Amino acid sequence: MLSSAEKELIVEIWTKMTPVxxxxxxxxxxxMFTTFPKTKTYFSHLNISANSEHLRSHGKKIVEALAEGAKxxxxxxxxxxxxxxxxxxxxxxxxxNFKLFNHCILVTLACRMGDDFTPVTHAAIDKxxxxxxxxxxxxxx
Amino acid sequence: xxxxxxxxxxxxASVWDKINIDEIGPQTLARVLVVYPWxxxxxxxxxxxxxxxxxxGNPKVSEHGxxxxxxLEKAVKNVDNIKTTYxxxxxxxxxxxxxxxxxxxxxxxxxxxxxxxxxxxxxNPAVQSTWQQKLLSVVVAALTSxxx
Numbered sequence: 001m002l003s004s005a006e007k008e009l010i011v012e013i014w015t016k017m018t019p020v021x022x023x024x025x026x027x028x029x030x031x032m033f034t035t036f037p038k039t040k041t042y043f044s045h046l047n048i049s050a051n052s053e054h055l056r057s058h059g060k061k062i063v064e065a066l067a068e069g070a071k072x073x074x075x076x077x078x079x080x081x082x083x084x085x086x087x088x089x090x091x092x093x094x095x096x097n098f099k100l101f102n103h104c105i106l107v108t109l110a111c112r113m114g115d116d117f118t119p120v121t122h123a124a125i126d127k128x129x130x131x132x133x134x135x136x137x138x139x140x141x
Numbered sequence: 142x143x144x145x146x147x148x149x150x151x152x153x154a155s156v157w158d159k160i161n162i163d164e165i166g167p168q169t170l171a172r173v174l175v176v177y178p179w180x181x182x183x184x185x186x187x188x189x190x191x192x193x194x195x196x197x198g199n200p201k202v203s204e205h206g207x208x209x210x211x212x213l214e215k216a217v218k219n220v221d222n223i224k225t226t227y228x229x230x231x232x233x234x235x236x237x238x239x240x241x242x243x244x245x246x247x248x249x250x251x252x253x254x255x256x257x258x259x260x261x262x263x264x265n266p267a268v269q270s271t272w273q274q275k276l277l278s279v280v281v282a283a284l285t286s287x288x289x
Contacts, residue, residue, distance in 0.1 A: 027266075030266050031266045031269055033266075034266035034267060034269070034270045035266065035269050035270040035273060035274045036274065103250060106250075106254055107253060107254060107257045107264070107269060110254045110255075110257035110258045111257045111258070111260070111261050111262055111264055112261070113258070114258050114259070114261060115258060117254070117257075117258050118193075119171060119172045119175035119176060119193055119196075119197065120175065120193045122172060122175075122176050122254065123175055123176040123193075126176055
């Protein structure tokens with residue numbers, strides 16, 4: 001359950017992240033591939049080495065989708081319907097991987113924001129990412 | 142038996158060297174209680190945990206945070222023997238404290254995030270992978286090992 005203060009905080013943070021979507025997204029992905037190597041199994045068709053074109057463009061896509069979701073938190077199911085179908089019927093990613101990626105986004109934000117990544121901010125973003133992932137996994141079965 | 146390369150041992154030692162237990166311990170435990178409020182169930186005797194600022198200023202949380210990090214030091218100084226090192230602590234958490242072991246992972250995740258806020262880019266993907274994925278997951282497994 002996101003309070004209105006948390007929703008505002010989330011919009012604020014993701015608005016700040018949009019101009020650096022490529023850096024944030026590619027760093028989070030790289031952290032995930034390094035820390036949880038099994039996640040690479042979904043990317044055998046791409047070059048996901050550090051700084052690769054694929055890593056950067058894919059990272060950018062993900063962060064931009066998160067920012068879009070942040071602007072429409074109360075209508076996540078509708079906003080994310082196409083992405084949800086895509087993840088369910090085409091990508092078919094094992095749902096536990098969403099948690100792994102979410103954790104890496106949090107670590108990326110923590111490294112960049114330092115003390116500004118307060119426990120309250122951490123909680124709000126974690127809740128948002130969980131809600132976002134739940135919608136992405138909604139149509140899995 | 143967990144195998145540690147020389148570079149992993151160095152990474153673990155160098156991260157630990159820079160950690161101030163008296164700061165990181167309290168920050169980590171406070172973060173767990175704020176971000177995952179159901180964990181507060183284990184801390185009924187700690188007084189005011191009613192909101193984030195109460196948790197972050199709570200002296201019992203702070204003391205206990207230091208206790209937890211001091212216990213982690215045992216693993217850091219003894220990476221070849223983590224399971225044996227934590228056998229008793231595991232039994233304690235199961236039999237006396239009745240802590241759901243799924244919560245250990247939450248503490249591990251929060252510790253990584255606190256280290257990240259303090260180290261910044263120095264907590265790069267390779268360091269995160271050794272410290273978090275390997276060391277902390279071995280610690281969590283060891284603490285879960287005496288549950289039945």
